[in-house]
Amino acid sequence: MRQYLSGLLIALLLTSTQVRAQSDIFLYGILDTSLEVTNAGNGATVRMDSGGLNGSRFGLTGTEDIGAGYKIKFTLEQGILSTTGAASNPALAFSRQAWVGVAAPWGEVRVGLQNSPVYIPVTGVLDAFTVNTLASGMDSFLSISPRQNNAITYLSPDFHGLTGQVMVSLRDATTKPDNGIAAYNLAVEYSHGSLNSAIGYQRVTNFKGSSTLNALFAGANYAFGPLRVFAAYHNAKITGLVDKDVYALSASYQFSVSTMLSFGGAHAHDRTGMGNGGDQVGLMYWYFVSKRTTLYASAAFLDNHNKATFTINSAPTGGIPVAYPGANPRGIQLGIQHRF
16 A cells, blocks of 8 residues: 555656646645634634635645746645634635736736735735735724636736726626626836825625625835735725724834834724714734744634624634624634645
């Protein structure tokens, strides 16, 4: 049996080497698992989460150089639950990304299922928690559509630190009417020295099946040596449901190559006049075991105003719903992430 397994492993390695040499195809992924203790207003709940810091996944990405500065690129990415081994969406073979595109000196064009331009490039600039883990108030108050089906995206080249993305997604048989544009996404980033900044806009019809989402994101961060300070603004309107402004201020301090502390808070203002806003403060400790492995610990307290029902989210894992309108959730989280 050992000889058989050894032979099989050698054959797979040889095959992988041949495929890479011919097609430049790579396997990658993230395994992220955390333990969470949260009190959402009716006592402590203990659970294990997949994706406390980033969603667990595996994927294939490839590039073919066709000359004259042109490349054909693709990505296939499936979300998984590291807690059970199941697909995060059992109905889809590749639930996170499935696109093919052309990269050239004038930029890049992609078609297919893709992350929206505001999801990773913009939100990563907004706070010291990268809008992840339950410590991030921006995550708890965020309204966003993270990825789009039937999407066409243009990514600009880097022009002295300035880059941009434009995405439109087309309707299909699952939306009504089944033609036309389903979503628009715009994002602009600027980085220079210690400054990183971004602004993005998203409009999605048929958001969660029946509403329209209009969302604006803007933020910047600046490094003062080991201290990096973040400021952000988010406005979201969901037809008949939400009209809010979110403000966030946070910072991270790099103690050493392997340790970092993030802290900050966010405020959600209810523009409907109902007073259903909220405030959250959070704290997060990062320990970088290696370039691929990170240990993290997060804590948060959220104060819901009036009859608000915000909960402390742990992207992409949804937070535990509050026991009643106005309840104040709080929790802690310990996790490990490994990238390959």
